[in-house]
């Protein structure tokens with residue numbers, strides 16, 4: 001489990017081990033842009049304000065993943081206890 005702060009609304013959400021960040025945002029009434037939901041298309045890429053990403057997508061290059069300033073919220077998770085996202 002880890003915490004996601006949706007910075008635009010200030011919502012603080014707990015992402016359970018069996019839910020994606022996108023699913024958790026939807027349950028909280030937010031409407032993230034999604035398409036493939038498998039880490040392939042890049043539609044769901046969201047800017048990371050702070051926190052360390054556990055990248056699970058195949059869309060970003062290794063270099064982009066290393067930079068860590070975008071996250072595919074349909075499948076990627078957090079290495080840190082908290083992620084602050086620009087959503």
Ligand code: FES
Pocket residue numbers: 033034035036037038039040041042043044045057059072073074075
């Ligand atoms: Fe396609 Fe996330 S919805 S990469």
